[in-house]
Amino acid sequence: MSDLKAAAKLAISCLDLTNLNDDCTEEDVRELCARARTPHGNTAAVCLWPRFVPVAKEALAGSGIRIATVVNFPGGMDEVDDVLDLTEQAVRDGADEIDMVIPYPKLIEGHAGDVSSLVRRIRKAGDGALVKSILETGMLANADTVRAACKAALDGGAHFLKTSTGKVPVNATPTSARLLLEAIRDNGDPSIGFKPAGGVKTTEDARDYINLANEIMGDGWATPQTFRLGASGVLTALLATLNDADAPNAAEGY
Template identity: 50%
Template sequence: MKLTDELQRAVDAACEVEVTADTARRVLALLDLTSLNDGDTRESAKALCARALTPAGPVAAVCVWPRFVKTARAALKGAPVKIATVVNFPAGESTAAEVAAETRAAIADGADEIDVVLPYRAFIDGERTRPLNLLRACREACGEGVVMKVILESGAFPDPDLLSWAARDAIAAGADYLKTSTGKITPAATLAAAALILEAIGQSKRPVGFKASGGIRDTAAAAAYLHLADGLRGPTWATPATVRFGASGLLDALLADLGHAPVESAAAGKGY
């Protein structure tokens, strides 16, 4: 994916960043601990929630299928961990009405955050109204108190201009975060796509966060995205309100770099 010279320099610098314990600590606090596997169960969702309260501190959120939101809410009652779920996932082909209904149901079950897939195939094929209307329907269903993260599925986009356009449209539709990927196609997250998304966020007239998701499995990979955000948005910008990492296997790598033993569970190592 061709970038401007400025963005390419930022990506190159991110590739050279060194991993430190401080980096691992920062990333852990930004983690959306995720399991979106076909074989997930209530028990695996409970195990995921148990892993979210780590010896090094809590993660930012857990992300589970909508059918497990109630389970996660009960398991994390009183804990400083948000409950996230997905809608229009992973294909991005539901109707606006279906997405709105699914969003309202998830919120009623206790979801704090909704990760909604942009109808990316339709967008790439030249449609604009339907994708925007779907995101607006999700935004309306979320209301003011629930976070909406828009999954762009950046790896499906054939050129950088189109991805930047999708990012800007998602912001216009009310996105609170722009997220790289579902993790269900290849390529998933890339630093080049992240740079374009962060550039669009920087051009926004209101605060918008960034979520890297898809294939981020070790601290070194996460550190590169964090360094990229620091370089393009400023060294104090990245907080749980502005940056997230969607992953499951990443947690044990972070804990190892912080001197803690890996935490095994039925949910570990698969997510995205």
């Protein structure tokens, strides 16, 4: 197997196959769940709006594919009680993972403690669910602000650092990915995971993020337990690589 094919196979196993479109329907969710079972193995998870968690739970029964959903999404400034209620309901409905947007406008204003507090409270409300903190790195002014976001999320107990919502002009980039991975490395707990999201379009993109993660964290670190790719269209490209088919045109959006 070529290096690119090996990367494609690993990327599928680490993929959070995503539909966070505003017009998403139950039929779209069932189609997403069907796509998550591929001839080359299952994706790690599907990621969808909270209202669709029960649909996904039914569609994925027995598959081992995890269900991720989003809270405080996408702006990061919802009422805290509403965010906690939504988290609790999502977990009751069957969510395994909570991708939560940090209140990054407050972080930009210097209130890092608000970020840590919200992560901590969502962890408690999630009652054992995996908590991925979305830093929205494309909205943070500079590397120091990104590092502050990483520290605040980690101080709150985030299980994963995630770059982006996919809903702003600049999403995952190699530069932001390196900052998040260095923060995880320097934190000293290699079980904390990393998820680039938005802008992962091609097999080469996926391979490059895998290689970057392993460069910073150590060979073999990137597994579904510690590394996820947040994307919707890249699965088509990964399957084309494994099937020796022509690569599709890079999809727009997430």
